[in-house]
Structure formats: C-alpha cells, structure tokens
Amino acid sequence: MMRYTSTRDNQKSVTAAQAILQGISTDGGLFVPEKMPQIDLAWMQALCDKSYNQRAVEVLKLFLTDYSDEQIATCVNKAYTAEKFNADDMVELARISDQEYLLELWRGPTCAFKDMALQLLPQLLTTAVKITGSDDEIVILVATSGDTGKAALEGFKDVAGTKMLVFYPVDGVSPMQKRQMCTQEGSNVRVCAIKGNFDDAQTGVKTIFGNKELAAEMAAHGKKFSSANSINWGRLVPQVIYYVSSYVQLMADGEITPGEKVNVCVPTGNFGNILAAYYAKCMGVPFGKFICASNKNNVLTDFLRTGIYDRNRNFYATSSPSMDILISSNLERLLYKMSGEDDAQINTWFDALKKEGRYEVSDSVKEKLSTEFYGGFCDDADTAKTIHDVFTECSYLCDTHTAVAVKVYRDYKAETGDTTKTIIASTASPYKFANDVLKAVDESLMTDDEYENLAVLSKVSGVEIPKQLASLKEKAVLHTDVTEKEKMAEYVRGQIL
C-alpha cells in the first residue's frame, strides 16, 4: 500500500485518496510518496506497444494503490479522449535536431500542458470522494492569472459532484485568456472578475479557505472546499506519466537504445513539471541531467547556482507569463527528498522564506542539486530570436515558453559540450501566444486583431489553428460578474449556499 506523508511532518501518513482530497497537509506541508515505486527496463519495454492511456493506467496503479484498477482505467479514459485532445495521441514527440526532442503537451482543450493534469484531477478527486466514503459536494475555488483558470474550468465542467468558481484580476489577463474564460460552458462553473490584481485574487481565495465559519456552514449543506492548484498531488502524478511515456516512446521508435541516458529540459514556473520528470528518474527512468529554464524572473537559476533562494527582487512581466513567478511551491518537495526527508529542516527553510523571503540550503543539498540540475534563463529578446531561429532552421513553430527552454538547452549544450539526447517540454501551442509568436517570426505581418494574427501565422507556417481557439470568436460571453476584492466570500456564499 502506497502511503503519503507531509514535507513538514513526516509522522503523518495518509492514503492517495486522502492526499488528493485534502490538497495540502494541515501543517502547511505538501504530500509526497513515503517511498517512490520502482520500475525497470523490462517494465518500460512492456509498455512500448501500448497506448498513452494504457501507459497512464500502469503508472497510476503504482501510485494510487487505494484506487481499484477499474477505477483508475475509468478515470484515465474519461480524462484523455481523442475528442477532447483533438488528436489520436495525447502527446507527441517532435524531433527538431539530432539531440532535441520536443515533447508536445498542448493537444488538450486549452492548448497548454496544464490540461494533462487538469483533465485527470477531477476524475481522481471525485473517485477519492467515493473511496473515502464521503458524499460531500466538492467546491473548487481557483484564483488565476490566466492559464490555470481555463484549464481547471475545462476539467471540471459538468463533472457530477463538483462546483467551480474562478476568480481573475479584471485587468490582469490577456484578451484571449479573458475570452477563453468568459465563454466557458458547463452547468457547474462560474467565472468572476475581481477589482484587484492576481495577488488580491489569490489572497481572497486563501482567506476563504481559512474561514472556519463558512466551512461549517458549507459542511451543514454537505459541501466541502478543495483546491485545483499545483500543490495538489492529484495534479503532479499525471505529469509523471508523460515523462515515463516519452522515454518508452523513444525506445519504441528506435530513437534510443534501451537504457540510454536522456536529459530533460523544462520551462519552469512553479517547479511542478520539472519535479515530475525528476520523480520519473527516482522511479528508475534513465534520465540524466534536468535543465531548468526560466525567463527574466530567474530566481530558480540563481538558486540552482548558489543554493540561496531569494525572492526579494523585481518581478517582471514577460512574454512567457505562465513562468512569471517568484515562489516556486513545488521546490519544497524536491528539497524534502534531497535533504534526506528532513522535515525539521524544511520547516526552518520555509519559515525563513515566509519571514525573510530567503533561505540557503546546506552544502550537501547544494551538491546534490548541482549533480542533478542545471539552471539557466533567457530574456524576451532571446526568446523571440529563438522562435525565429527554430522556425527558419527547423521549420518548427514554438510558443514563447517552449522557446525559453530551447534557448537554455542550447546554452547548456554550448557550455558543457554534453550531446546527450534531450526531451524538451513544449508547454503551449504557439497559437495561444500568437501575437508574440508572429512578431518573432515576421513583425511586418502583424495586425491589430489577434484573430487575424492567428490566420496569418497559420498561413506562414502551414500549421493548422487549433479549433479550440479558432471557435472562440463565435462563442457567446456567458460570464460577466465582477466583484470587489473584499466581497469574494459573500460572492461565494451567494453562488454556493
């Protein structure tokens, strides 16, 4: 039986269903597996001729031992359908040079990699409700700066036993992101703008989660709050699947010999995606170096190079907005493992982060970090140049986030001479950030209309516009609610009770 403990109190021990239902441990720590399940080459080779969904079931069986095999298969097959993913394969590997394999994770309903986790999470969560014998309705609250909100809405829409409310800053999201959210269909979802910035929305949601009176009132009505952000184990475990699957796929395609080492490069914000790759290595996938790519908000680059995490710095709005973040929550899970599962040490470091905005890890952790990870960053000008270079040299169109990863990977290769084949996570469709991508490809073709830019980009590249984005223009606006940031709890009460 696989059990989970908290990074801040490793006396705690819960089942997978409990960990997923709770989201975060009551001590403020994150849930992690007590022991990593182990797989070997033979196990992976047996998956070579299996579909993505079959591979997903096999990986999940190792982690969710309190779910039945049938429950797992049902969750997977409801989450990953050819219809929702607009493709036969949920993910694709595109080789753009001798060493570079782009792992395309954006075939889902919102055209970004968050769909891989947020399509599966609602299934895992509603099954967890059944397993734990509760019949409460789950009310998910999300504060979003754009991408997470839409992916969560698509994942939870019309899922029985759940309701979802999404809050976004009224002037803080892109027109495309706003349109994606405000045209959202589904009988159980509401979207509301708040008069404030993203931090106000986030603080408002956290305050509601901590409101005991409201929680009691909800309980009396058979309802319970939960969260869909990336600290939930149910969002991390789906990401481990695609790293295992991509190694299996490289073997199946004859691109590597079985057991050959492969590096992984990930454009990183909250550290969830790259952590999933590291967990796959801990399970036995022959991964080499992890290349952690940041934009100008390079707090992780500095950390990986010096062992000092310091969030006291400027915040920059960049062309890769989903990586504009100064506190990478999932780093806590990595440090728990690298410190030898020292929960006291984790408490000390994260208290310091809260109080002083800074901590420094021990020498032994620094050494482990530099063995496993390389950190690099790139600014908006280099991001645009990389989109341009990759398009002209490899006839491949990549989005701004993916371009950051390609650039940092190329810097790594030039600096170290390491020519190991590398999986580079491609986290969004280029059409999701069409203005910046078109500008990088050929600025003279830019128009003032984002939909027109989609069409131009498609004409230049020959790559089809995802129908999820093309159809937005015709969709009716269904959500126009706006509230004061002080009145979020009242709004929730009005919608739910």
Ligand SMILES: *Cc1c(COP(=O)(O)O)cnc(C)c1O
């Ligand atoms: C969220 C996001 C990222 C960052 O992923 P993390 O798991 O937070 O590190 C990168 N690219 C895109 C397009 C995203 O939406």
